[in-house]
Amino acid sequence: MKRFAGFLYKEIYHIIRDMRTLIVLIGMPVVQLLLFGYVLTNEIKDAKIAILDHSKDEVTSELTQKFLSSGYFKLSRELQSENEINTLFQEGDIKEVIVFEEDFARKFEKDGNAKIQIINDASEPNTANLLVNYTNAIISDYVRQSNRTSTAAPGIIPEVQMAYNANLKGVFMFVPGIIAMLLILISALMTSITITREKELGTMEVLLVSPLRPFQIVLGKVAPYILIAFINVVIILLVSNIVFHVPVRGSVVLLLAESTLYIITALSLGILISTITNSQQVAMMLSLIGLMLPTIMLSGFIYPVENMPLPLQIICQLMPPKWFIIIIKNIMLKGVGFTYVWKETLVLLGMTAFFITLSVKKFKNRLE
Amino acid sequence: MEKNAVIAENLSKSFKKVNAVKSVSFGIGKGELFGFIGPDGAGKSTLFRMLVTLLLPDEGKASISGLDVVSDFRKVRNILGYMPGKFSLYQDLTVEQNLNFYATIFGTTVKENYHLIKDIYVQIEPFKNRLAGNLSGGMKQKLALSCALIHKPEVLVLDEPTTGVDAVSRKEFWEMLGRLKHEGITILVSTPYMDEAILCDRVALIQDGSILRIDKPDEITKSFGKPVFAVKSDRTHDLILDLKSFRGVEAANLFGNQVHVVMNNSDVDAGQITTFLKEKGQTSLDVREIEAGIEDCFIDLMINKS
Known part of the structure; x- marks a missing residue:
């Protein structure tokens, strides 16, 4: 035990001595979060729209008012005829045109089938998609509030529900993804580097010849990073809550426990990488390309898994971050308890056990 | 022990x-x-x-x-x-x-x-x-x-x-x-x-x-058993080549600023080597018989093994 403590101290000295890396490790999550939250956000403000109102009645003016006061849209032009729409889009300034059909108010109140045409400049598909969603949300909101219809289903527009992120805040979606990505980065990358560094320096030879057991070496290597990664989770949660008002609706304890499980998954991946290679550079490349990229691309963090071709979907199921993101989204945004995420937790637990067994088996007692 | x-x-x-x-x-x-x-x-x-x-x-x-x-x-x-x-x-x-x-x-x-x-x-x-x-x-x-x-x-x-x-x-x-x-x-x-x-x-x-x-x-x-000479001259590079052309020379290797010559028989003395080298045009010669060092032994073992 004393031996292990001595080893652990040494690892802590290494980390403290390399202050710059430590600052990067602690500071990076904040920077990333702010980047994703502010700069790379897919929220839209003041998108320029044009309105073609064939009806010009009470309902259309109310709806128009609602659109414009939402903050998402800004009225650029009022159109008189459909012919103008094409040239307008070609100019490229206008992102969306909303067309009310004739006799809108009457059809809405009596028949419940008033039609709104929403035309988008889909050369930017993501923006177009978002704008449609915003528009839909505003319309259905109006329908719900107006209450003037006697018909059960007014049916102007198919209802689009923006559940759990009523304001469509991008940062809500990013926070779980960022946690998943950063934990992989810190845990896997740093462990694989710290172990391969000993191999490169030749100190691993002496460590192996010493009475220290391999599992003590590995544990001593990863223990400090568990702590650092855990601190990171806390920082990310705090910053996202204070700056972006991202809530943690579920249990914080459960969230932190699941995060710790995921940290251990990532660490075991890092150990696995370090058993494959003897060079720090290879370890770094493997961690970045083999772990970071898939975490961003295949975990559902940015691209929805359901839209991928089947082979990729299968690969996605094998990505630990995919399951972790589901878990924390559920806990943070839906506020559910363990009974709703136990399946995903079990998957993650299985993966962790698999990777730990594999890496301990592969971590050799000798040089070959 | x-x-x-x-x-x-x-x-x-x-x-x-x-x-x-x-x-x-x-x-x-x-x-x-x-x-x-x-x-x-x-x-x-x-x-x-x-x-x-x-x-x-x-x-x-x-x-x-x-x-x-x-x-x-x-x-x-x-x-x-x-x-x-x-x-x-x-x-x-x-x-x-x-x-x-x-x-x-x-x-x-x-x-x-x-x-x-x-x-x-x-x-x-x-x-x-x-x-x-x-x-x-x-x-x-x-x-x-x-x-x-x-x-x-x-x-x-x-x-x-x-x-x-x-x-x-x-x-x-x-x-x-x-x-x-x-x-x-x-x-x-x-x-x-x-x-x-x-x-x-x-x-x-x-x-x-x-x-x-x-x-x-x-x-x-001690067990080396072959005569070794240390030879010095002012043209060290030629010296090795010249020595290798001398009869009975097994090895000639540079040791610092002198060449160690190992002979395969003991009927040669320093005088004969000096005369030979002078004919080859070497000057400022210094030839002495020495005790074999560990390096001479090692080089000898390497040569005879291969």
């Missing part, structure tokens, strides 16, 4: 294409200072790594203090001090932290065995708060030796400890090894420098994975 502290029997190890160590056997007595002398790539490091339980031998066995290096490897690791070819120091830790670290992982303290490393450590103690990475080569070597010694190993294995270290530090280092021997520690040391061979109790000349000869250094030189 007392009973053998290190025994190797027909140790062999090959990597993909190279037979690094070929059926090597030896016995090293307790408290002996034993040198493995051979050029780079001779298989010294591979041999040492098998002895210190880092590599598994393909064939043969080895034991340290009676403990098999394969089956009892955990016990072996407790009684072994090992200093690999690269000084195994943590560059970003201080001198003191390095030493304390190695003491702790071997379950001891610096205080407990301070007497062992005292002679060495006093020289680096003034720099104990300096990072190991900022030490000079000789200092690093002394620190690495202290780290390998701090748990009072029964057997100390030093892989090329003097490579890349200045001449003064090399000399001091060998003096330290001499003192450690008196503590009863068995020392195995490898080196590519043949002049260090005479500082060992016994040496094994090793080349291409095989041991050419094991003996006391003076026995090796």
Whole structure:
């Protein structure tokens, strides 16, 4: 035990001595979060729209008012005829045109089938998609509030529900993804580097010849990073809550426990990488390309898994971050308890056990 | 010598294409200072790594203090001090932290065995708060030796400890090894420098994975049996070529500023060589018969083996 403590101290000295890396490790999550939250956000403000109102009645003016006061849209032009729409889009300034059909108010109140045409400049598909969603949300909101219809289903527009992120805040979606990505980065990358560094320096030879057991070496290597990664989770949660008002609706304890499980998954991946290679550079490349990229691309963090071709979907199921993101989204945004995420937790637990067994088996007692 | 502290029997190890160590056997007595002398790539490091339980031998066995290096490897690791070819120091830790670290992982303290490393450590103690990475080569070597010694190993294995270290530090280092021997520690040391061979109790000349000869250094030189001449002139390069054309010359090699010539018969004297060289146009000649050195013996063994 004393031996292990001595080893652990040494690892802590290494980390403290390399202050710059430590600052990067602690500071990076904040920077990333702010980047994703502010700069790379897919929220839209003041998108320029044009309105073609064939009806010009009470309902259309109310709806128009609602659109414009939402903050998402800004009225650029009022159109008189459909012919103008094409040239307008070609100019490229206008992102969306909303067309009310004739006799809108009457059809809405009596028949419940008033039609709104929403035309988008889909050369930017993501923006177009978002704008449609915003528009839909505003319309259905109006329908719900107006209450003037006697018909059960007014049916102007198919209802689009923006559940759990009523304001469509991008940062809500990013926070779980960022946690998943950063934990992989810190845990896997740093462990694989710290172990391969000993191999490169030749100190691993002496460590192996010493009475220290391999599992003590590995544990001593990863223990400090568990702590650092855990601190990171806390920082990310705090910053996202204070700056972006991202809530943690579920249990914080459960969230932190699941995060710790995921940290251990990532660490075991890092150990696995370090058993494959003897060079720090290879370890770094493997961690970045083999772990970071898939975490961003295949975990559902940015691209929805359901839209991928089947082979990729299968690969996605094998990505630990995919399951972790589901878990924390559920806990943070839906506020559910363990009974709703136990399946995903079990998957993650299985993966962790698999990777730990594999890496301990592969971590050799000798040089070959 | 007392009973053998290190025994190797027909140790062999090959990597993909190279037979690094070929059926090597030896016995090293307790408290002996034993040198493995051979050029780079001779298989010294591979041999040492098998002895210190880092590599598994393909064939043969080895034991340290009676403990098999394969089956009892955990016990072996407790009684072994090992200093690999690269000084195994943590560059970003201080001198003191390095030493304390190695003491702790071997379950001891610096205080407990301070007497062992005292002679060495006093020289680096003034720099104990300096990072190991900022030490000079000789200092690093002394620190690495202290780290390998701090748990009072029964057997100390030093892989090329003097490579890349200045001449003064090399000399001091060998003096330290001499003192450690008196503590009863068995020392195995490898080196590519043949002049260090005479500082060992016994040496094994090793080349291409095989041991050419094991003996006391003076026995090796005594049993050489061929006349050796040291020749000096002011045109050293031509000198070797000229000498090789002389009858009965087995080898002519440059040693510093002179050429050592080994003859295959003893009916030649210095005068004959001088006359021959003068005919070749060499000037400022100095030819003397000398005792064979360990290097002459080693080169001779290498030539006659191949």
